[in-house]
Every structure is written in C-alpha cells, then in structure tokens.
C-alpha cells in the first residue's frame with residue numbers, strides 16, 4: 170500500500186451508520202461536492218485542468234455564499250486514481266477550507282479506492298446510513314472494481330430495502346456515484362447502474378424516498394419519477410456536454426449542489442457554479 174505522511178488524529182470517523190444530533194423542527198443544510206478528481210499533490214490534471222485549482226475555486230464560492238452546513242457529502246471520484254495519500258489530502262483540504270460543517274460523508278466512484286478511503290479515515294467500513302433530524306441519508310456504493318460502469322450488487326440492494334423498511338418514519342435521500350437512469354448523454358449512459366430495474370423495484374414499494382442524487386456524469390440533470398426527484402450534480406472539475414452522443418467536454422464552469430431539507434419532507438435544492446474563469450482544458454479530447 171502507498172506510503173503517506175502520517176496525519177494527526179482524523180476528525181472524521183466512519184462507522185457504517187451514524188447519527189448527527191439535530192433539532193428535528195429545524196431545516197437541514199446539506200452540501201454535495203462530487204467528482205473532484207484530485208491527486209496526491211496539487212499538480213494533478215484531468216484533461217489539462219488542474220483539479221486542485223478548480224476544487225479550491227469551488228470551495229471559495231461555497232464559503233462566500235453559504236455560512237453553515239449540517240452535512241457535507243462527497244459522491245465519488247474524489248481521487249483521480251485512488252491512493253490513501255490523496256484522500257488524506259482531500260480531508261485536509263476540507264478541514265482547512267473554513268466551510269463549517271457538523272458532519273461529513275463520502276462514497277466511492279469508479280476512480281476511487283474504498284480501501285484507501287477507509288485508510289485515510291482510519292476506519293474499516295464506509296458510512297452507509299446517516300440519521301439527521303427526521304431524515305435518513307443513504308450512501309450506496311455503485312462501484313464495480315476495475316470497471317467504469319456502475320452496479321448495485323445484492324448486498325447494496327438488500328441494505329437499501331432493509332433500511333427503507335426500518336425507517337418508514339423518516340424522509341429519505343439516496344446518494345450514489347453512477348446514474349440509475351439515462352441522462353440523455355449516449356456515451357456516458359453506457360456506464361449507468363446495471364441493476365437499475367431491481368433498484369427501482371425496491372423504491373416503488375416505499376413512499377418516503379424524496380430524491381436520488383448522483384455524480385459521475387459531470388453535468389446537471391433533473392427529472393421526476395413517481396414523485397421522486399432524480400438529480401445529477403456537476404463536477405468540481407471538468408464538465409461533460411449534455412445530450413452529446415460521443416465524449417465531449419463542456420465549457421460550463423465547475424460547480425456543486427446544496428439542499429435545504431425541511432422537517433415536513435419537502436426540500437429545496439440548487440446547483441451553483443463558480444463565476445466565469447479561463448482554465449487550461451483540452452476541449453477537443455476524445456476521452457479520459
């Protein structure tokens with residue numbers, strides 16, 4: 170395993186479930202960052218873009234627009250190429266970012282290593298359930314080791330089913346890395362969750378899931394399926410062109426998404442992007 174500089178006692182601990190104390194009569198402020206693709210040092214590039222710089226720009230935007238977060242989630246492709254040292258760097262960046270947040274959670278994307286993520290947190294498992302106020306946040310793992318596409322294996326589907334059955338008195342958000350539905354972008358839709366039929370079959374048995382949210386597609390997306398919002402969030406790094414048949418890099422700016430979750434199960438959400446800026450990006454690239 171990769172050697173890295175020993176860090177001080179981690180601020181983040183990652184049991185398979187955790188409870189964040191919160192007054193259930195108050196709204197919950199949730200921040201989602203996704204697809205940061207950073208590396209073990211600040212020089213990592215994705216298609217020419219310095220991903221450390223774009224993440225720094227996004228964090229600056231978050232800081233200038235919002236004051237306090239109850240929950241900060243990152244939904245995969247945190248690292249461009251795994252490596253415990255990269256995750257330690259990411260946690261250090263968050264700690265030094267002055268984005269005040271009371272709790273943190275992450276899940277792996279196809280570029281991540283769950284083993285290295287756990288090592289960085291000094292933990293032996295990923296957090297799957299976060300209880301906060303009268304909401305439940307489910308963090309599912311769609312990673313298929315060694316492959317780009319997503320899948321929810323039987324263990325994840327069972328966890329989903331059991332958790333929904335055991336928490337019918339809570340409003341639920343489900344986060345994952347890959348898209349469970351086509352987003353209309355042919356090349357990236359070949360990578361969607363393979364077991365989406367089984368996933369939605371479980372969802373259809375319950376009434377308390379409010380939204381399913383993912384990253385991976387590096388673009389904004391919004392749809393409603395049987396009263397459940399389906400949402401994709403832009404990357405903090407490069408963007409992919411919506412509705413493109415073949416791989417295509419978009420000129421939209423890096424971004425993130427926030428939620429305000431209300432005690433009655435309603436919520437508001439919005440994508441924010443940093444102000445127009447010129448980055449060095451290989452726009453005519455044919456893949457990554």
Ligand SMILES: [Fe+2]
Nearest residue numbers: 204246278385
């Ligand atoms: Fe990504």
